[in-house]
Amino acid sequence: MSHSTAGELAREQQYVATLYERLDVLRVRTRGQLDGVLAQGAAGGTHQNRSERDSFADMYASRLARLWAVEHGLCFGRLDLAEGVSEELDETRLYIGRLGLSDDEQRRLLIDWRAPVAQPFYRATPAAPMGITRRRHLHTKGRTVVTIDDDLLDLDGLSDADKATLNGEAALLAALGETRTGRMRDIVATIQGEQDKIIRSDLNGVLVVQGGPGTGKTVVALHRAAYLLYTYRERLERRGVLILGPNLTFLRYIEQVLPSLGETDVLLSTVAELYPGVTARRAERPAAAAFKGAARMTEVVARAVQERQRMPRQTVEIRLDKFTLRLDRQTCDVARSRAAKSRRPHNTARGVFVRQLLNALTKQAARHLGRGMLNDEDFADLREELRTEEPVRAALNKLWPYLTPQQLLIGLFTSRERMAYAGLTSAEAGLLLREPPRAGEGWWSEADVPLLDEAAELLGDIDESVLRAARRAEEEREQQLAYAREVLELTGMADIMDAERFAERQQAEETYLTTAERAAKDRTWAFGHVIVDEAQELSAMAWRMVMRRCPTRSMTVVGDIAQTGSTAGALNWANVLDPDAGGRWREAGLTVNYRTPVELMAVAADVLTLVDPGLKAPESVRESGERPWARRIAGLGEIARIVAEEQVPGGKLVVIVPDGLELDLPGAVVGAGPAALEAPVAVLTVAEAKGLEFDVVIVVEPGRILAESPRGPSDLYVALTRATRRLGVLHTGGLPSVLTALDRRTQ
Numbered sequence: 001m002s003h004s005t006a007g008e009l010a011r012e013q014q015y016v017a018t019l020y021e022r023l024d025v026l027r028v029r030t031r032g033q034l035d036g037v038l039a040q041g042a043a044g045g046t047h048q049n050r051s052e053r054d055s056f057a058d059m060y061a062s063r064l065a066r067l068w069a070v071e072h073g074l075c076f077g078r079l080d081l082a083e084g085v086s087e088e089l090d091e092t093r094l095y096i097g098r099l100g101l102s103d104d105e106q107r108r109l110l111i112d113w114r115a116p117v118a119q120p121f122y123r124a125t126p127a128a129p130m131g132i133t134r135r136r137h138l139h140t141k142g143r144t145v146v147t148i149d150d151d152l153l154d155l156d157g158l159s160d161a162d163k164a165t166l167n168g169e170a171a172l173l174a175a176l177g178e179t180r181t182g183r184m185r186d187i188v189a190t191i192q193g194e195q196d197k198i199i200r201s202d203l204n205g206v207l208v209v210q211g212g213p214g215t216g217k218t219v220v221a222l223h224r225a226a227y228l229l230y231t232y233r234e235r236l237e238r239r240g241v242l243i244l245g246p247n248l249t250f251l252r253y254i255e256q257v258l259p260s261l262g263e264t265d266v267l268l269s270t271v272a273e274l275y276p277g278v279t280a281r282r283a284e285r286p287a288a289a290a291f292k293g294a295a296r297m298t299e300v301v302a303r304a305v306q307e308r309q310r311m312p313r314q315t316v317e318i319r320l321d322k323f324t325l326r327l328d329r330q331t332c333d334v335a336r337s338r339a340a341k342s343r344r345p346h347n348t349a350r351g352v353f354v355r356q357l358l359n360a361l362t363k364q365a366a367r368h369l370g371r372g373m374l375n376d377e378d379f380a381d382l383r384e385e386l387r388t389e390e391p392v393r394a395a396l397n398k399l400w401p402y403l404t405p406q407q408l409l410i411g412l413f414t415s416r417e418r419m420a421y422a423g424l425t426s427a428e429a430g431l432l433l434r435e436p437p438r439a440g441e442g443w444w445s446e447a448d449v450p451l452l453d454e455a456a457e458l459l460g461d462i463d464e465s466v467l468r469a470a471r472r473a474e475e476e477r478e479q480q481l482a483y484a485r486e487v488l489e490l491t492g493m494a495d496i497m498d499a500e501r502f503a504e505r506q507q508a509e510e511t512y513l514t515t516a517e518r519a520a521k522d523r524t525w526a527f528g529h530v531i532v533d534e535a536q537e538l539s540a541m542a543w544r545m546v547m548r549r550c551p552t553r554s555m556t557v558v559g560d561i562a563q564t565g566s567t568a569g570a571l572n573w574a575n576v577l578d579p580d581a582g583g584r585w586r587e588a589g590l591t592v593n594y595r596t597p598v599e600l601m602a603v604a605a606d607v608l609t610l611v612d613p614g615l616k617a618p619e620s621v622r623e624s625g626e627r628p629w630a631r632r633i634a635g636l637g638e639i640a641r642i643v644a645e646e647q648v649p650g651g652k653l654v655v656i657v658p659d660g661l662e663l664d665l666p667g668a669v670v671g672a673g674p675a676a677l678e679a680p681v682a683v684l685t686v687a688e689a690k691g692l693e694f695d696v697v698i699v700v701e702p703g704r705i706l707a708e709s710p711r712g713p714s715d716l717y718v719a720l721t722r723a724t725r726r727l728g729v730l731h732t733g734g735l736p737s738v739l740t741a742l743d744r745r746t747q
């Protein structure tokens with residue numbers, strides 16, 4: 001029902017203009033407050049004054065950023081309340097928008113979409129109107145209201161057909177029909193009821209959202225992050241929210257959605273990036289990645305640590321200048337079992353081990369020195385002397401070395417002997433065996449990252465390299481302080497900023513880091529909430545790592561079991577979640593496909609029966625009017641011409657190819673990366689296209705995609721469900737029989 005009559009439009013325009021005026025006033029006011037704080041910033045004062053000023057500056061800066069982020073589509077809806085519904089004043093109308101606004105008398109002008117009173121905007125239906133008589137969608141261009149769409153929720157006035165309408169169908173279909181920009185957009189104006197329930201679901205426990213392609217899992221997860229931060233600000237602001245996606249291209253695709261929702265305490269990451277200090281770039285063979293992802297690796301890593309605590313069979317001789325000390329097997333074993341009993345991680349248990357052996361060595365040394373019984377003080381002095389003797393240190397280090405997770409895994413994967421000790425068969429070891437790292441080479445793969453994390457847990461983070469780094473940092477700070485003094489002298493700024501403050505600004509960036517930035521640097525950071533997207537792809541070992549980041553198990557896990565491409569990935573949510581969140585997870589479903597038109601989904605649904613005949617494809621909300629097609633080509637050389645014919649003006653087209661098929665299209669971006677999102681034409685593999693969408697999709701050699709991995713049917717299903725408008729399939733050999741629903745084109 002469209003009510004874009006001139007009079008109504010003019011009235012809404014007037015109201016929206018007042019909202020923008022208010023927004024402008026607040027921007028100017030906040031800018032003034034920020035400038036005021038910054039102007040005092042350089043004037044010295046106590047440390048406490050300075051840190052108060054910094055936090056005010058942060059607060060005003062992020063408020064200002066929020067005020068600027070809502071320029072587009074500031075207000076998108078209105079609710080007309082049934083009589084007697086509003087207890088506050090005599091409000092009969094509520095305007096809904098990207099943030100809340102009030103005037104100087106605290107009268108509310110605009111309601112944040114996440115506020116509880118805004119909920120009927122997304123949930124009210126004619127059958128359950130929630131005290132609303134009318135829901136109005138306002139479409140704006142810049143600051144101008146262009147059209148209005150109404151849903152009448154007053155039961156008496158509606159026919160049965162009207163009662164069954166979707167929430168703001170016209171608004172929704174308009175949003176879905178738009179050409180893709182290469183970046184995901186927010187959907188605050190058109191969130192649907194089943195999505196809203198998930199967005200506003202309780203913070204506690206693990207919420208699993210299972211839904212087919214295009215059902216809005218990603219976009220809903222992002223809105224949930226914004227909603228949770230708004231509703232549980234106190235609890236979440238300090239700990240932050242982690243959002244894990246499958247790869248960096250995907251993170252690029254979604255990164256703009258959150259700032260437009262006004263959220264900054266969110267860390268976007270991938271499993272490959274989650275271990276601080278490691279960049280996992282190396283490609284891994286699928287069989288090795290699957291093996292490294294299996295839960296059994298927990299034991300393998302534990303055995304690898306034990307192997308480093310193995311005691312030698314022979315007596316260890318330590319030659320000092322004046323005499324030789326000896327550690328026999330039994331003494332070593334006793335020290336080892338003491339250390340093991342301490343139940344501390346390897347690097348901290350080392351203290352127990354070393355103390356035990358040093359005591360034994362000190363007694364021996366006393367005998368050699370003919371000093372018999374020593375008093376406590378002398379004993380301690382002699383022990384300290386021995387501790388710093390190089391041969392003693394070397395021997396103790398060999399028996400129980402300090403280890404970083406990197407050292408442990410490099411040691412393991414480069415030695416068949418160690419792998420055998422860790423319980424691997426010769427064939428398994430062959431799968432993992434590697435050459436040691438060479439300078440400049442990326443040694444780590446994504447599958448190694450959860451193993452590094454596992455190792456870090458068993459080893460403990462306190463190791464010598466950390467201590468050395470801390471000492472170095474202290475020295476550096478001293479140097480920087482000296483440098484700061486010099487610079488301030490030279491620049492004549494000495495009287496407006498003291499050296500310590502300058503040095504702090506230069507070096508101790510920690511003070512200025514956001515929660516998300518601090519969390520990114522800290523392996524042991526516990527997030528307030530964790531969201532995992534494309535969660536079906538995570539291996540058992542990756543789940544262990546993710547769970548460590550969220551001891552409270554407040555999580556949102558979104559994915560589709562039918563789309564699992566990784567051989568280490570999930571085929572069933574219970575298998576994944578029972579081990580770490582047994583009894584604390586609940587499942588919700590999304591059933592409507594907002595991306596793929598009906599015509600395309602019919603083809604994909606046939607492929608879904610190959611994945612599992614019991615699975616049901618999501619229902620598409622719209623038709624494109626274009627039939628998906630298949631075409632036999634004589635060679636890959638023909639693809640460029642077909643791509644040119646299929647492109648839609650201003651839209652994005654992707655050619656999806658099997659792994660290892662090299663296709664060089666003139667003008668196309670090949671492979672993952674931000675450029676692939678921007679380009680009019682890109683060539684991607686299925687794994688690279690996962691989670692993304694394009695106006696036009698051309699799938700090349702579907703038979704090869706089906707055959708190239710045990711998850712071939714899932715991969716083809718993913719490929720066929722990426723398009724919002726047109727789908728074509730090109731093949732040089734026969735067309736797989738599962739694709740017979742495609743129209744056959746001959747030229």
Ligand SMILES: Nc1ncnc2c1ncn2[C@@H]1O[C@H](COP(=O)(O)OP(=O)(O)OP(=O)(O)O)[C@@H](O)[C@H]1O
Nearest residue numbers: 187190191192213214215216217218219594595691
């Ligand atoms: N309520 C909505 N209003 C407007 N657009 C929507 C709505 N829900 C989903 N969409 C759009 O539908 C498309 C698919 O959403 P999204 O990528 O979140 O789906 P998905 O379930 O994660 O898909 P996949 O499993 O294929 O990765 C996006 O363009 C999204 O913006």
